[in-house]
Amino acid sequence: MEDFEGSSHRGQYHRNYADERIWDGARTSVDEGTVNETEDLECALAMSLSEHDQREEDEHISKAQLVEDEQFAKALQESLQEICPLEEDEQFAKALHKSLLESPLQYGICAGCNTEISHENILHHMDAIWHAECFRCHACNLPIQDHEFSKSSKHRYHKSCRKKWHPPICDVCKNFIPTNSAGLIECRERPFWKQQFCPSHEHDRTAQCCSCERMETRDMKYLLLDDGRKLCLECLDSAVMDTNECQPLYIEIQNFFERLHMKVEQKIPMFLVERQALNVAMDGEKNGHHHMPETRGLCMSEEQTVTTISRRPRRADNQFIDMITEPRRLIRRCEVTAILVLYGLPRLLTGSILAHEMMHAWLRLKGYRNLSPKVEEGICQVIAHMWIKSEIPSASGSDVASSSSSSSPSSSSSSKKGKRSEFEKKLSEFFKHQIEIDPSPIYGDGFREGNEAVLKYDLKTTLKHIQMTKNFPG
Numbered sequence: 001m002e003d004f005e006g007s008s009h010r011g012q013y014h015r016n017y018a019d020e021r022i023w024d025g026a027r028t029s030v031d032e033g034t035v036n037e038t039e040d041l042e043c044a045l046a047m048s049l050s051e052h053d054q055r056e057e058d059e060h061i062s063k064a065q066l067v068e069d070e071q072f073a074k075a076l077q078e079s080l081q082e083i084c085p086l087e088e089d090e091q092f093a094k095a096l097h098k099s100l101l102e103s104p105l106q107y108g109i110c111a112g113c114n115t116e117i118s119h120e121n122i123l124h125h126m127d128a129i130w131h132a133e134c135f136r137c138h139a140c141n142l143p144i145q146d147h148e149f150s151k152s153s154k155h156r157y158h159k160s161c162r163k164k165w166h167p168p169i170c171d172v173c174k175n176f177i178p179t180n181s182a183g184l185i186e187c188r189e190r191p192f193w194k195q196q197f198c199p200s201h202e203h204d205r206t207a208q209c210c211s212c213e214r215m216e217t218r219d220m221k222y223l224l225l226d227d228g229r230k231l232c233l234e235c236l237d238s239a240v241m242d243t244n245e246c247q248p249l250y251i252e253i254q255n256f257f258e259r260l261h262m263k264v265e266q267k268i269p270m271f272l273v274e275r276q277a278l279n280v281a282m283d284g285e286k287n288g289h290h291h292m293p294e295t296r297g298l299c300m301s302e303e304q305t306v307t308t309i310s311r312r313p314r315r316a317d318n319q320f321i322d323m324i325t326e327p328r329r330l331i332r333r334c335e336v337t338a339i340l341v342l343y344g345l346p347r348l349l350t351g352s353i354l355a356h357e358m359m360h361a362w363l364r365l366k367g368y369r370n371l372s373p374k375v376e377e378g379i380c381q382v383i384a385h386m387w388i389k390s391e392i393p394s395a396s397g398s399d400v401a402s403s404s405s406s407s408s409p410s411s412s413s414s415s416k417k418g419k420r421s422e423f424e425k426k427l428s429e430f431f432k433h434q435i436e437i438d439p440s441p442i443y444g445d446g447f448r449e450g451n452e453a454v455l456k457y458d459l460k461t462t463l464k465h466i467q468m469t470k471n472f473p474g
Helices: 027-101 159-163 241-260 276-284 347-365 373-391 397-401 423-439 445-457 459-469
Strands: 013-015 022-024 124-125 128-130 149-152 153-156 188-190 196-197 270-273 297-300 305-311 312-318 319-320 324-329 338-342
Touching: 149 159, 153 159, 159 297, 241 270, 241 305, 241 347, 241 373, 270 276, 276 297, 276 338, 297 347, 338 347, 347 373, 347 423, 373 423, 373 445, 373 459, 423 445, 445 459
Parallel strands: 270 338
Antiparallel strands: 124 128, 149 153, 188 196, 270 305, 297 338, 305 324, 312 319
């Protein structure tokens, strides 16, 4: 302990502790040792108290720091939870924007009332969007549902209203079919092909296909044959153009008759000819029944000279040229001198004509004399109809088997040919349909009576009855 000299008295040492104590500097020498021990003890005690206070302060700071850290962590977690949805919303907004760019008609302004439209109440038509109640018919002004909608020019209609109030479009000239003097819409049609056209086209030299009978349209020109007929491009695909080209088909028809147990023993010449040559040959025949606007086939019994087609013509633009013909002198060696068929018709129509004319030949060669036109033409149409049915891909063997008790010709060589186009399948149905609905009393009624008899009694029984009674079985 230090002494401070130069003072009139010993210096005093004052120190404050937890409880304040004051020691006077003046002591006797006897008490000096005791005083020193006491001071050391008090110093140690003070240091201990100081360390205790420091620990309490440190603990207090640590607890405060822990609380502060927990609060910060909690705040940080809440902040992160708030940030993540924002990022998700941002991603969703970007995706929605992209979707709207790709499909801009999902919502917007109604084309009818020019007010905003929601996606729950929206129709998409005519490159615009509409409220369901704003999308109304131009004719009746009532709302149009999706399945009822029909459009004409810039106007919207119910399908029924458009058909009732709006003129149909002509398939030939592509104009509206006009009304007649009574104010009614009058049109012509080819029902099988669903083709409708103005009545004027029946008289303004608009051509029709000599095979399928469809009218020539302004945007699809037909091909002109040497004899003045016109042929559509679809029928041209399978057209038989000269005599040599037709020989395989003629053999098929002969085989068809043989499968019916109606083989024609005699060799009957067959030729393809132009329309003019066929008309000349027909005029030279004593017998024959022809109700069509033009004759397509002929079974000849008289001796004549006929101009036949020996080489098919070649195509140049929209017509055929350079056809080679040659005259043939027909000699009568039996009841039949030749079978003539109009050239340029599709294979299926040519085959049905051959079957019809071959049946005429069979009847004459087998002694069926003096038959009425209705019976003879009717049974010939039955055979042509049977052959076409055998050529239709969907027809089963039972179709023809039901027509003949003795045999079925359904195993036709049609299976040996290549795959037919969809149009040719449709064409075969058309030729079959034409035979069935023919309105003429000779060919049409004759076919229906003869076909009914064959279906009821079979072909063999029907033919025997015709031979005996010259009539169809009742």
